[in-house]
Amino acid sequence: METFELRISPIKTGEINIENYDEAKAYIMDKVETYKNAYYSEDQKGLAKDDRARLNKLKKAISDMRITKKKEYLEPFNDFEEKMKELAGLTDEALEQIDSQVKAFDEKRKAEKQKAIEELFSQIGFQNFVTLEKIQDPKWLNASTSMKSIEDQMKSKMYEIGNGVLTLSQLPEFGFEATEVFKETLDINKAISEAKRMSEIAKAKAEAEARRKAAEEARKAAEEARRKAEEERKAQERAAMAQAMTPPEDAQPAPVEESQPEPQKMVVKFEVELTTDDAAALREFFQSRNITFRAIK
Template sequence: MELKIISPQEGGFVKEIQWNNEELKAAIAEKMRDYTGLVFTEDTIKDAKKDRATLNKLKTAFEDERKRIKRQCMAPYDQFEAQVKELTALIDEPIRLIDAQIKEVEEQKKTQKRRDIEELFGSIGFQLFVTLDKIWDEKWLNATVPISRIEEQMKSRMYQIGEDVAVIQKLPEFGFEAMDVYKNTLDLNKAIQEGQRLAEIQKRKEAYEEEQRRKAEEERRRRLEKENIRPVPVAPEEHKAADPETLCLDFRVWGTREQLLALRNYMKDNHLKFGKVE
């Protein structure tokens, strides 16, 4: 079965379309020189429009002839192209049928190989949180990749996962959260980054809480100092009633707000002079 061109034979195609090209080119070039440097005025604008129409008509005549010759030259080719497409359409049908059968056979082989890979995965002994879809490589289904190579890659991946787990377990903090990320992604970098992110949040939280405690303690100190260590004026008659042998004792007291208020009231009730220790 061979395509044979009966007519035209090699060399039988039109090599050249012969026409009075040079004659026309010389005549038109000579005519066009008449327009070189030509200036039209308002009085001669009608002549300009007439000349433009004449030139457009001449140009259209050449274009129409070019298209006519092209159609004549292309006619046999267009017929030949249609005939060839008709033949290739006949060939395409069995090609499609064969392709469908080849694809079906290849899909059956891939399905069987996937089963073999699943069985192999179950025999390797991966960590409990590892599933086949997490380590799956689509290239494993290629016919050029043997089961023995897939087994090597699986074992290598299992050992790597074990090393990653050991690294995560050594994290100083947030190892549980990092491990949770790793179990979902099998990505050591993401797991470590999550641990570091949580540790940074914890540090900021502790710093914030410490600052709040410091501010609260400072405020409490100022409030107690204002409420409990403020000098209380003593009435003249109360001072005169005091023991002539009055003693002075400086001391510091710790207690709750209620206790300190009660102490102050006690000293007031007993006419004890007290004030802030400088």
């Protein structure tokens, strides 16, 4: 195999020294000690601003020098890095060409294996509601997964599905609905949860219906009680009215003076709505006028 070595010259470690580091540090520490213990009155606000500006200027000068020297120090490396990236990039076009072919080979292999998996699935004898899409593991298309392993997994899955259907068919209620969910999802836990959910709904519905019937019966009973009470009240009123309108047995017509001829009387039938007190008052009026009256039945 052909080899090629990229030769890189030895790295020469650069040095950047602060020639008067100790002097600079002593100067800055002296300023820091002076200013950190300084206290300003409100009248010295302008002086405080000036001192702050001087310290900021010193800090900025140090920072600017650091950035400048870092750029100078890294300049050789930046040039080296750009050249290395350029060399690496030269391989991209060839890599893409080879990679596309490798992927094509892999896709062809997967397509052939997928066809073999489909043929195997048709031979296993799965239940008619089971499709390959529902059970296939993406790892089956890996080159490292053998067809024998796939066959074993298919058979195991088929037995598992059969046991699931049997389990759901023995549920005390909603077994059919749970089985339908299982056929769709092949998830027995989800199927059992669905059966439980439907059972709870049915129970809640039955309880609600029982409460509705009880409320309806109570309403009808109360209505019947009100109706009977109303009929009793009306019967009592009619009895009291009849009693009030019935003249006493010992009532005698008022004597009529002989000198006056008895006026001609007529029979008038009428119906009025009265209270018991009104009926008693009417009876007294009739008696005072010597009017014969009787209740109409």
